[in-house]
Amino acid sequence: MKFLKPIILTLGLFALNTFAQEPAVETLPTASIDANYYVTLDLSVPLSEYYKVDITHLEFENETDAIKTLRFYVSGNLVSNQVYYDEGYMLLQIHTDYLGEDATSEQVQEYLGLLTKPE
Numbered sequence: 001m002k003f004l005k006p007i008i009l010t011l012g013l014f015a016l017n018t019f020a021q022e023p024a025v026e027t028l029p030t031a032s033i034d035a036n037y038y039v040t041l042d043l044s045v046p047l048s049e050y051y052k053v054d055i056t057h058l059e060f061e062n063e064t065d066a067i068k069t070l071r072f073y074v075s076g077n078l079v080s081n082q083v084y085y086d087e088g089y090m091l092l093q094i095h096t097d098y099l100g101e102d103a104t105s106e107q108v109q110e111y112l113g114l115l116t117k118p119e
Contacts, residue, residue, distance in 0.1 A: 023049075023050055025052050025089070025091070028048065028050050028051060028052040028091075029041075029042050029045045029048050029051055029052075030042055030051060030052050030053070030054070031051040031052070031053045031092060032053065032054070033053050033054075033055060033058065033074070033090070035057075035058065036117050036118060037069070037070070037073035037074055037115075037117055037118065038112070038113065038117065039053065039074055039092065039112045040109070040112075041105050041108060041109050041112070042105075043105045043106060043109065045105070046105070047094065047096065047103060047104060047105045047108060048094065049093060049094055049095075049096050050091060050092065050093055050094070051091075051092040051094070052089055052090075052091060052092075053081075053089060053090040053091075053092050054088065054089055055070070055083070055085075055088060055089055055090050056088040056089075060085070062085075063083070063085035063086070066083050066085045067083045067085070070083055070090055071083075072116070073115060073116060073117060073118070074090070074092065074112075074115065075115075076111070076115050077095075077098070078094065078095050078098055078099065078108070078111055079092060079093065079094055079095065079108075079111070079112065079115075080092075080093050080095070081093065094108055
């Protein structure tokens with residue numbers, strides 16, 4: 001029993017460290033989004049797993065509306081997002097592990113243009 005506590009504590013700490021952590025937002029490349037929810041990556045930088053997208057210019061009724069709308073228009077098999085409504089940005093995650101090593105920003109940009117958009 002004496003050895004059980006340290007083992008459980010070690011396993012618990014290990015489990016906490018295995019969850020993915022978001023990178024520091026200030027170091028991320030940026031992308032832009034227009035009123036029709038078309039996301040444009042900065043093609044002058046290498047493809048990144050995360051992009052910071054300013055959403056302050058988009059008109060949402062509230063945080064729930066922002067999350068619902070952006071998940072609908074800016075999500076797919078290869079991309080997902082996390083909305084930080086109060087801070088005025090969205091964190092766009094490109095699932096680079098599904099793209100292969102030769103994937104480029106241009107290919108991801110083309111994919112982003114294929115996502116459902118409002119009429």
